[in-house]
Amino acid sequence: MKKDYSILKKSDVPAFFASLANEMQLIGPKQLFSGDVTFDVIQSHKDIYWDYGHVVYPPKRFLLPHFEDMFRYTCDQEIKIEPTCNPQPQAIVGIRSCDVAAIRFQENFFSYPIVDPYYKEHLNNTVLFNLVCNTPPKKECFCICCDSGPWLESGFDVQLTDLGDRFLYEVGSDKGEKATEPRAYMLLPATPADIEARRQIELQADSRFQTVSYVAKAINFISADEVPAKIWEDLGSTCFRCGACTNLCPVCTCFTVDDREESDGTFTRCRSWDSCQYAGFTREASGHNPRPTFGSRVARRFYHKTSYQYIIRDGRHGCVGCGRCITACLTKLGLPDVVKRIRREMHEFLPPKEKAAEV
Numbered sequence: 001m002k003k004d005y006s007i008l009k010k011s012d013v014p015a016f017f018a019s020l021a022n023e024m025q026l027i028g029p030k031q032l033f034s035g036d037v038t039f040d041v042i043q044s045h046k047d048i049y050w051d052y053g054h055v056v057y058p059p060k061r062f063l064l065p066h067f068e069d070m071f072r073y074t075c076d077q078e079i080k081i082e083p084t085c086n087p088q089p090q091a092i093v094g095i096r097s098c099d100v101a102a103i104r105f106q107e108n109f110f111s112y113p114i115v116d117p118y119y120k121e122h123l124n125n126t127v128l129f130n131l132v133c134n135t136p137p138k139k140e141c142f143c144i145c146c147d148s149g150p151w152l153e154s155g156f157d158v159q160l161t162d163l164g165d166r167f168l169y170e171v172g173s174d175k176g177e178k179a180t181e182p183r184a185y186m187l188l189p190a191t192p193a194d195i196e197a198r199r200q201i202e203l204q205a206d207s208r209f210q211t212v213s214y215v216a217k218a219i220n221f222i223s224a225d226e227v228p229a230k231i232w233e234d235l236g237s238t239c240f241r242c243g244a245c246t247n248l249c250p251v252c253t254c255f256t257v258d259d260r261e262e263s264d265g266t267f268t269r270c271r272s273w274d275s276c277q278y279a280g281f282t283r284e285a286s287g288h289n290p291r292p293t294f295g296s297r298v299a300r301r302f303y304h305k306t307s308y309q310y311i312i313r314d315g316r317h318g319c320v321g322c323g324r325c326i327t328a329c330l331t332k333l334g335l336p337d338v339v340k341r342i343r344r345e346m347h348e349f350l351p352p353k354e355k356a357a358e359v
């Protein structure tokens with residue numbers, strides 16, 4: 001759709017989001033008593049903490065809840081199924097570009113080859129108000145290496161860029177247009193100076209990143225299954241299976257399914273987050289586990305994130321450069337560390353000539 005730039009003055013922001021809150025629940029960055037910022041339900045527009053840098057806990061739980069009832073069923077004379085998932089309209093306000101890109105990845109993941117109706121329902125009821133990062137990124141961030149920030153070309157419903165006393169306001173989808181339309185009278189036309197101010201922010205962004213991830217070589221090695229098991233087992237030997245990396249990753253989608261018996265004799269089928277780093281994730285009913293070692297599970301995680309097979313299927317590699325796995329992992333198994341080690345160790349131990357000789 002045609003890009004449409006407007007200006008939302010900060011003095012009009014309270015009225016704008018108070019009006020939006022009459023139509024849907026607002027989720028946004030909220031500062032806790034501890035000083036930490038997390039995404040939560042916003043009761044008043046005053047609670048939206050616009051000046052945050054980055055949150056450790058991604059807002060993915062508002063589309064893929066930790067625990068979710070999917071449907072209730074009875075199996076007496078006949079099987080009766082009653083849906084229980086009923087998402088209400090919501091706007092995620094102030095979400096960062098990397099997290100929007102992760103949601104688009106998950107949307108794709110949950111659409112193919114079978115559409116996941118629960119994720120789809122949540123997403124259909126959600127409007128994403130992306131907030132461009134124009135403050136220095138956290139030292140772990142590397143979204144610029146993953147084409148997922150600090151601003152987005154597409155994927156957002158509305159994108160806001162902080163220009164001081166005003167936001168540059170971009171509508172990116174029909175959903176964004178629908179959410180804007182009742183409040184459009186509060187928007188002013190953007191001037192060429194506003195567009196130029198945004199461009200200057202884009203130009204400055206490149207030099208601000210402290211973390212880079214040269215993932216291309218690792219993609220080649222991992223896709224071709226050339227990384228020796230020894231490297232994976234060395235990496236895996238430091239993993240203590242806390243699951244923090246996958247739980248905090250805005251892209252990760254692993255879940256498990258349980259049936260809960262209710263007091264009235266019905267059953268509820270529910271799902272909850274799981275982690276490919278847990279031994280039980282792939283353990284089969286027979287007791288056999290196709291990924292029995294730490295190394296095989298770490299390999300699987302990075303295969304899923306970086307191999308061509310998944311890039312072709314999902315349209316991009318499974319990392320948006322949010323840096324959370326760097327923050328979370330006490331043993332340096334964040335994505336940039338792992339791809340760096342693969343790049344270096346493959347060069348050290350398997351130079352191209354030697355590889356050719358081995359074939």
Ligand code: SF4
Pocket residue numbers: 238239240241242243244245246277328329330331332333
């Ligand atoms: S955060 Fe690190 S230690 Fe924890 S499961 Fe992930 S890789 Fe293993």
Ligand code: SF4
Pocket residue numbers: 245248249250251252305318319320321322323324325326334335
């Ligand atoms: S792999 Fe790490 S850096 Fe990449 S999206 Fe997941 S948590 Fe963020």
